[in-house]
Amino acid sequence: MEKVLEARGLLKDYVSRGVFKSTTVRALDNISFSLENNKIYTILGESGSGKSTLAMVIAGLTDYQGEAKLFDREIKEWAGQDRLGFCRAVQIVFQDPLASMDPRYKVSEFFNEALSLHYPKATKKEKLSLIEKTLSDVRLSLDVLPKRPHQLSGGQRQRVSIARALILRPRLLILDEITSALDRETQDRVLGIVKEIFNRRKGLILMITHDLDVAEKVSDWIILMRGGRIVEISPKGKFFEEPVSEYGRELLSLRLQ
Numbered sequence: 607m608e609k610v611l612e613a614r615g616l617l618k619d620y621v622s623r624g625v626f627k628s629t630t631v632r633a634l635d636n637i638s639f640s641l642e643n644n645k646i647y648t649i650l651g652e653s654g655s656g657k658s659t660l661a662m663v664i665a666g667l668t669d670y671q672g673e674a675k676l677f678d679r680e681i682k683e684w685a686g687q688d689r690l691g692f693c694r695a696v697q698i699v700f701q702d703p704l705a706s707m708d709p710r711y712k713v714s715e716f717f718n719e720a721l722s723l724h725y726p727k728a729t730k731k732e733k734l735s736l737i738e739k740t741l742s743d744v745r746l747s748l749d750v751l752p753k754r755p756h757q758l759s760g761g762q763r764q765r766v767s768i769a770r771a772l773i774l775r776p777r778l779l780i781l782d783e784i785t786s787a788l789d790r791e792t793q794d795r796v797l798g799i800v801k802e803i804f805n806r807r808k809g810l811i812l813m814i815t816h817d818l819d820v821a822e823k824v825s826d827w828i829i830l831m832r833g834g835r836i837v838e839i840s841p842k843g844k845f846f847e848e849p850v851s852e853y854g855r856e857l858l859s860l861r862l863q
């Protein structure tokens with residue numbers, strides 16, 4: 607089995623400097639795991655447990671101590687030396703698509719910006735056909751291209767964000783709480799699309815959520831976090847039937863109430 611993503615003794619501290627003293631929050635505390643290709647892993651944990659920090663480390667967006675390797679390359683070095691190549695390998699989608707979309711841009715411009723940067727030699731026709739194919743993967747038509755972010759529904763916006771990540775054909779796709787701001791029905795639709803994409807393209811998907819229902823719908827494996835640590839890594843079926851950790855049992859019993 608090909609190991610895609612490995613962490614060993616991964617640490618991340620946030621230091622806030624005050625006037626008299628600094629305070630340190632250890633957001634990731636000795637994280638170790640080894641993740642295989644062609645699986646959907648869900649990082650599950652309450653707010654503040656360190657999920658987004660882990661996502662930022664893996665997406666090469668923040669510094670860290672310890673080891674974090676993607677395809678055997680240390681992430682901070684790869685992201686530092688070859689930003690474009692690293693971005694093609696790893697893409698991340700966040701909860702709030704509006705925060706990462708310039709409101710003045712049309713959807714077409716989001717795609718063209720990424721394509722011009724990564725595939726400067728592609729012709730207009732090639733770009734359009736790639737955009738069309740990627741939009742159809744998230745069940746959108748070319749009709750969205752002339753629209754601006756606020757002219758789309760929440761679900762459409764999130765699907766545009768997923769498409770913008772997918773168009774670079776990343777080998778690792780990180781989805782950080784992408785359905786948390788959506789109503790149940792839209793959430794199910796987006797999760798269904800994630801599964802379809804995975805079945806077609808494979809690769810490694812890291813879903814991040816605080817929601818047990820979301821975790822149960824899409825994952826192959828559950829990585830349970832608490833207070834910056836991993837407390838359990840189990841196959842999904844096992845986790846939802848008989849979790850190994852005390853904390854996992856506690857979460858599931860609260861859910862049944």
Ligand SMILES: Nc1ncnc2c1ncn2[C@@H]1O[C@H](COP(=O)(O)OP(=O)(O)O)[C@@H](O)[C@H]1O
Nearest residue numbers: 620631633651652653654655656657658659660
């Ligand atoms: N930029 C930051 N500066 C200082 N502390 C932070 C920062 N980002 C996150 N934290 C702290 O790190 C911990 C983990 O946060 P986060 O990774 O956002 O968790 P989650 O995504 O699971 O809600 C929390 O205690 C949070 O307050």
Ligand SMILES: [Mg+2]
Nearest residue numbers: 657658659783
């Ligand atoms: Mg978060």
